Amino acid sequence: MIEVDQLTKEYNGKKVVDQISFHVDQGEIFAFLGPNGAGKSTTVQMLTTLIAVSSGSATINEYDIQQNQKDVRLQIGVALQETGIDNDLTGEELLVLQGKLFGFSHDKAVERAVELLELVGLSADGKRRAGTYSGGMKRRLDLALTLVHQPTVLFLDEPTTGLDPASRQQIWTEVRRLNEEYGTTIFLTTQYLEEADQLADRIAIINDGKLIAEGTAAELKALNGTExxxxxxxxxxxxxxxxxxxxxxxxxxxxxxxxxxxxxxxxxxxxxxxxxxxxxxxxxxxxxxxxxxxxxxxxxxxxxx
Known part of the structure; x- marks a missing residue:
């Protein structure tokens, strides 16, 4: 579903992402880990067409991220670290607006909003202004907003940062359900190693812009010896x-x-x-x-x- 080949991003002569290559299979949860400043967010921004590539290439569902950006954007949903939620609108109004931005009729947008509110457990709160939502509820609403157009690939950039343990578990539950019930391919960056351990089918670690390890959690743990x-x-x-x-x-x-x-x-x-x-x-x-x-x-x- 995602193919990355020698992808590089350079700023002022410094390579912040340095010729990384990896793939993500269809229906997989793929976790991307690294220290602060390692190149995680820069990689996500390139893959989601938010910034230009310096060299190398990548495809999303066979669409080139440089040559077919419009097609790529229709394939993906993106939830970044900061939510773009308007606190003055209700959860349902935000979802309806998102649907219309993707070309849905009013009736279709309302129907989709109702479906997604139920999916993320916010049906009872859909008529409330988003500004009254807790942090965990806003994260779940943000997740619903990324799903309006039924993307095949979902990019989640540190989706549970700052949440309490109970809210974090709720997000984990929704991510698993999206993957298991709908077959959504998920690209996850996280600052919680236990999150990657719990959710990911495979994990890659980036450091100083270079990919230094890749495999299942069990395979990576084996690198550190025995029990x-x-x-x-x-x-x-x-x-x-x-x-x-x-x-x-x-x-x-x-x-x-x-x-x-x-x-x-x-x-x-x-x-x-x-x-x-x-x-x-x-x-x-x-x-x-x-x-x-x-x-x-x-x-x-x-x-x-």
């Missing part, structure tokens, strides 16, 4: 003896051990029993996307307020 065992013991001396016995390291009171599956765990339990030690906590942890991100980019994923 690890985290142990908290009673008593500082017993903790140090335990660490030395298993060649571990201590971080913030935790003893971190490399794990090679169940064998290490068996050895730990056996040692605790033989030494009559008590573990306050014994946890086997899989590598996380946070671990992968830090390993690949050299920095923790920054979350903006």
């Amino acid at each position: 690890r065992i985290e142990v908290v013991l009673e008593g500082e001396q017993s903790s140090e003896a335990f660490r030395q016995a298993f060649d571990g390291r201590i971080e913030k009171g935790l003893i971190i051990l490399p794990s090679n599956g169940t064998e290490t765990l068996k050895q730990v339990v056996r040692y605790l029993d033989e030494q009559h030690l008590t573990a306050r906590s014994l946890v086997v942890k899989q590598p996380s996307l946070d671990d992968v991100f830090i390993q690949l980019t050299g920095q923790a994923y920054k979350k903006e307020s």
Whole structure:
């Protein structure tokens, strides 16, 4: 559905997106991650025809983003970080207006508005002014506005930034439903790694304008090695003896051990029993996307307020 080949954007001699290539399959949720300033939003702006390409190429549903911009815009829906909602209009009025901008008759625009309000769980609030909506409701209305013309590809640029956990979960539910029930292909940028882990079929990581990793969440986690065992013991001396016995390291009171599956765990339990030690906590942890991100980019994923 999306094909990107050596796509590049240059400002004042600096390449902010540097010859990146990837593809997104039809019906896929594709997450695009990277530190602040890595080139995520610039890539989205090029793919959605908002800014010109310096070099390289890309197609959306086989339409070239440079040669067929009008066709591309009919294929896509775009929800950027800042919503463009008029607070003086009701949710229904905004959706009707959007429909008319796409050439719908009044009756067709009203019919579509009713459908979308139901889809995003705002039917009971459609007659209210958007200015009275909560942040989560505005995000869901913004999502509905991108769907008026039934796009085949939906670009969501950090759709849950600033939302509380409950509102974030609601957006996740709507994104999954759009993908599963309607087959919408979704290109997602996010500042929440757990969001990519929960939603995405595949993930790409960009850093300093270059694509540095791509794959499923499981494939990316495998780049960071195997699982690890985290142990908290009673008593500082017993903790140090335990660490030395298993060649571990201590971080913030935790003893971190490399794990090679169940064998290490068996050895730990056996040692605790033989030494009559008590573990306050014994946890086997899989590598996380946070671990992968830090390993690949050299920095923790920054979350903006």
